[in-house]
Amino acid sequence: MGSVSLKIGDGTARFGRASLCSSALNLVMLFSVLTTNLFALYAFTSSSTNQPLRYTHRNISLISEHVSLILREIDSSQKKLARMEKELLGYQNIDVSRSNVAKELKLFLQHHPLPLGKDSRTGITEMVSSVGHSCEKSMELLSQYMNYKVGGACPDDWSLAQKLISRGCEPLPRRRCFAKAIPKVGLLPFPLSLWKPVNDKIVSWSGLDCKSFDCLNSKKVGRGCVGCFDLVNGTEKHRFIKARSKNDFLVDDVLALGSGGIRIGLDLGGGSGSFAARLAERNVTVVTTALNVDAPFNEFIAARGLFPLFSSLDQRLPFYDNAFDLVHTVNGLGDGGHPEKMEFLMFDIDRILRAGGLFWLDNFYCADEERKRTLMRLIERFGYKKLKWVVGQKVDAAGMGKSLVYLSAILQKPVRV
Incomplete structure (x- = not known):
């Protein structure tokens, strides 16, 4: 036998030929094993010849019972594993056995075995469709949403879908019906479409109090949208290029701070899409998240030639890690509620924002003041570099004209290893 050398760090471990001592030890161990087996064989044959036949049958019966018990335990374990897999995949979040559950919802949520059996990578054995776990709390609305004619026209119920989303039922189940197709009359080519009035006829206006954009401009549609559909005579025309207060940063100044250039961005709760429009003029692609709360925000953003994302901020942002150069938000972090909710969102923003x-x-x-301190503590926790930081007061255009405190900041994500 030759020697085997293993290089470990700076030293070498070497196994030489078996010594005389080790060979003797092996012989002793072999002798012990053989002796033990011979004694065991003698004891077994001796007991089998001396015991009556009925004891032999009893032993066989006991062995049979033990085997049956083991098989039952294996079967029970397999069922428990299958149940755990279903719970992890979300099969049992929604009870589809209820009498008031729509047939289409049952069909959508029904799980199907994988055609080639168990997937070797994930260990999953069945296919399952995605649906928000909070849908269980709104089963009546969800069944109403899924009650439609298959292959026919979808009900005019976008407001119902939005109500489900606002209650945490997100994502919604898919439907096998055709959404109402509205002729897009008067759409303008890009980039002319960015700052021209949008035709009222591109929106169905069902479920809304206003039936035109002029009507919306005469109303207050939330704190972040006061006259935000007026692209000609309203304040949108000068947003991000002309400051009204020290809290208003100019888009060109912010882009100049970008490390490695700003190419793609995300605007959380971006109103009518004016931030995305300003960035589009500077060859930066921006996705704008919006819900149609009291106004057709998504249709308006799309009519401007921009990218709307019909989504709430309560779900995980549907983007990969480190994807965006810039994330912008006005009050997208929320107007109240628990600090933990803001923290979850902030961590997700950090996830999709690249280093720098x-x-x-x-x-x-x-x-x-407490809300301000909560936000500041959260920002400090992430270790972002403060490139701009302004706390100031300004008159609230959406309120009663009183002075309110606002915070504006440009923060740069650090490199983490």
């Missing part, structure tokens, strides 16, 4: 990317907190409303 910018987080633009634009005129964040500080309802009280």
